[in-house]
Amino acid sequence: MNLGIFVVRNLLLYFLFFHSYLYLRSDLDLIFLSVGFVLSVLLALWMDRLRLRLWAAGLLFFLTVFCLRLLFFLVFRLQATLSPGPHTDFLFFYFDKDFFPGLLPWMVVWLFNLLSLRYPRFVRWEAGFDALLLLAVFWPQGNYEITLYRHPSLLSYSVFGFLFLSITLMVLVRIREQGQAGTWKGTLRSVVSFVWVFLPLLLLLLLFILGQYNQGAVRLGGGLMKPTLFRFDFSQYIKLESEIEMSDDLILLFRKQGPAERILLRRYILSGYDRRRGFFHRPDGRRGWEDLPVTVPDSPEQFPDPGYLARQEVIQEYFFVNFDPTSLIGMNYPLRVAPLTNWDASSFLRIYRVVSRVSDAGLEELASTEIAALSPEQVKIYTDYGADPRIRELAEQITTVAEGGVRPSGELDRLKAVLRIHDYLKDNYYYSLSPGLAADGDQLSHFLYSSKKGYCSYFAFSMALLCRSLGIPARVAVGFYVDPATEVLNFYEVRAFQAHAWVEVYFGDYGWIEFDPSSQVIAPGEEYTIQFGFDFETFARLLEEILKNQHNLEEQEPQSIEVEDRVRLLGGELIRGLMFVARLWYVTLPALYLLVIGILKSFPLLRALFSATQRGKIKHLFAATRVRLEGLGLKKSGEESLLEYAQRVEGRYPLRLSSWVQAYLQAVFGDTFGVADFSRARETRREFILSLHRCFSLSRRILGFLNPINVIDKGF
Numbered sequence: 001m002n003l004g005i006f007v008v009r010n011l012l013l014y015f016l017f018f019h020s021y022l023y024l025r026s027d028l029d030l031i032f033l034s035v036g037f038v039l040s041v042l043l044a045l046w047m048d049r050l051r052l053r054l055w056a057a058g059l060l061f062f063l064t065v066f067c068l069r070l071l072f073f074l075v076f077r078l079q080a081t082l083s084p085g086p087h088t089d090f091l092f093f094y095f096d097k098d099f100f101p102g103l104l105p106w107m108v109v110w111l112f113n114l115l116s117l118r119y120p121r122f123v124r125w126e127a128g129f130d131a132l133l134l135l136a137v138f139w140p141q142g143n144y145e146i147t148l149y150r151h152p153s154l155l156s157y158s159v160f161g162f163l164f165l166s167i168t169l170m171v172l173v174r175i176r177e178q179g180q181a182g183t184w185k186g187t188l189r190s191v192v193s194f195v196w197v198f199l200p201l202l203l204l205l206l207l208f209i210l211g212q213y214n215q216g217a218v219r220l221g222g223g224l225m226k227p228t229l230f231r232f233d234f235s236q237y238i239k240l241e242s243e244i245e246m247s248d249d250l251i252l253l254f255r256k257q258g259p260a261e262r263i264l265l266r267r268y269i270l271s272g273y274d275r276r277r278g279f280f281h282r283p284d285g286r287r288g289w290e291d292l293p294v295t296v297p298d299s300p301e302q303f304p305d306p307g308y309l310a311r312q313e314v315i316q317e318y319f320f321v322n323f324d325p326t327s328l329i330g331m332n333y334p335l336r337v338a339p340l341t342n343w344d345a346s347s348f349l350r351i352y353r354v355v356s357r358v359s360d361a362g363l364e365e366l367a368s369t370e371i372a373a374l375s376p377e378q379v380k381i382y383t384d385y386g387a388d389p390r391i392r393e394l395a396e397q398i399t400t401v402a403e404g405g406v407r408p409s410g411e412l413d414r415l416k417a418v419l420r421i422h423d424y425l426k427d428n429y430y431y432s433l434s435p436g437l438a439a440d441g442d443q444l445s446h447f448l449y450s451s452k453k454g455y456c457s458y459f460a461f462s463m464a465l466l467c468r469s470l471g472i473p474a475r476v477a478v479g480f481y482v483d484p485a486t487e488v489l490n491f492y493e494v495r496a497f498q499a500h501a502w503v504e505v506y507f508g509d510y511g512w513i514e515f516d517p518s519s520q521v522i523a524p525g526e527e528y529t530i531q532f533g534f535d536f537e538t539f540a541r542l543l544e545e546i547l548k549n550q551h552n553l554e555e556q557e558p559q560s561i562e563v564e565d566r567v568r569l570l571g572g573e574l575i576r577g578l579m580f581v582a583r584l585w586y587v588t589l590p591a592l593y594l595l596v597i598g599i600l601k602s603f604p605l606l607r608a609l610f611s612a613t614q615r616g617k618i619k620h621l622f623a624a625t626r627v628r629l630e631g632l633g634l635k636k637s638g639e640e641s642l643l644e645y646a647q648r649v650e651g652r653y654p655l656r657l658s659s660w661v662q663a664y665l666q667a668v669f670g671d672t673f674g675v676a677d678f679s680r681a682r683e684t685r686r687e688f689i690l691s692l693h694r695c696f697s698l699s700r701r702i703l704g705f706l707n708p709i710n711v712i713d714k715g716f
Helices: 003-022 031-048 054-082 086-118 122-138 152-178 182-218 365-369 376-382 389-399 414-428 443-450 457-471 536-552 563-583 586-609 616-630 644-653 658-669 675-695 698-706 711-715
Strands: 226-228 233-234 249-257 263-270 272-274 279-280 309-320 334-339 350-359 473-483 491-495 499-504 513-515
Touching: 003 122, 003 152, 003 389, 031 054, 031 086, 054 086, 086 122, 249 536, 263 499, 272 457, 279 457, 309 675, 350 457, 350 491, 365 414, 389 414, 389 443, 389 457, 414 457, 443 457, 457 473, 457 499, 473 491, 491 536, 586 616, 616 658, 616 675, 616 698, 644 658, 658 675
Parallel strands: none
Antiparallel strands: 226 233, 249 309, 249 491, 263 473, 272 279, 309 350, 334 350, 473 499, 499 513
């Protein structure tokens, strides 16, 4: 059997073997089981050399295995005789504890290896059996029941590795069947050729699907949340969708200690605004006046207290079920964040604690405060409303005093203006999951002046911009709204449909105060289909797990962070990067293609440049010529010589190829090849290049350059 096929096959088998072990890892010993795996492979090789019938080989396998068990038991008995005591008495139990659970997988490994050695075509059947075994191994791993790994992204990486090995196995089998794997070099060329042909197509399909999935997923997440590859998170920029759906996926559990009449769990502050992009997150990178942390730190971290008045301390603990584990959620205003240790086989991706100071300022206090002056940069950011005159006109209309319809001289009190805008939106607009598509593409104007219905983002956008147009600093915040009435033992269940957007307005010494202008009245003719109850069975199970393990909830110090945690956090960063690439697939994929093909087609030229001999330089320069010609569709057939190939090409095109071929043959096979011969060869190559440029247009040569046919074989 081909060595490459043998190795890849057994890597796949060990992958399945290892993941089967993970179910009982607390009771079994991996080293013992792995040794049995290796012995099963060796037994298959030995029995294949003996040429035993299959039934005889099976009997010999079981006989050998149990003879080994008997041999170990004799050794244990000898140890017990020489050194009696519990430590030797338990050796029999420890051996059988791992021996009998490992017997079935060892037999599968032995049988698959023997059949693949006896019957080469069995390898294709084995790939199907491996897929069925993979399905059996991962079948119990549901959305909230992942026990093999502490994070679903690690599970996904493992499956990706299995698929990669399976594809590699099929490539090697195909090579063997076609008789193209006479040498390792030929095998490598064929594998790389396969990857070169199919990988761009797979990347194109993957990135296109991810891009489309991401766009559609935003609508499914209420226009705010988006499922990534493995979990949910909020978008860092929010645009107004014409239609959304609401999902009831469980996101996290949340525990609160401290007073709070309204629970708004903030994920992002969206201070930037662009009329085309909508509101977006704009960190300044300095942890300054606005830029609060958005990721959970690796160890407890304090944040400066701005000293806002009328605030009370609220302690929160977050237990992520289906949310990006690096994401920081917290009530306004977070002062301390501490990651907490997770327990083995936990149902939660991440656990951490946040200490916040939450405002309980009354209207009288907000009305009497003096607004502190902001810097010009801050004023510019928080009062930018896109210079839309209709927004400013509507804001002035809303805040005009009712008596006589005349606006009084001087600036209207900030709190009154904010409350009037808040009440106007809440009382005159409807909540809708289908705001409709604006004919001119301006969804916000369509909401404010025509349809007068929308979901929370429409209300938050409108209030923030109306306030800004009057010079009142305002921003949009996104996160989750939690109904205080759903509390059970200080715990709250948070689902995807609770994703929410609201407004924060600056009130000087009292800081940023939250306002939620979203209407509670459903648009006529529509109904809200999401049920606001919760899955009691799931909630009770997760709550029981937390209460059972809460003694393990200790703050993580930097030195206590495990490798698994670091891999999980790195996975989150990789996923965000992949999603960024997915959104720009139409740019990144062609760029990647050009980069790879440019490197491959330039490889012979680079080898010629660094070649130590003149013969080597000519050899690699001619390889580059072959690449160019075959990219143009002038491929050499296997039966003709190079000179016959050159004459055939010159019969179709006026190319100076024959002289260049002769110079190449002299460099490779000639007895002598001096400086003069090298100069003549270079000159014949230049003549060929000039004739090539005369025969083929620039566009044809570019298309030939982009053609990947046979680039690997001739490039290497």
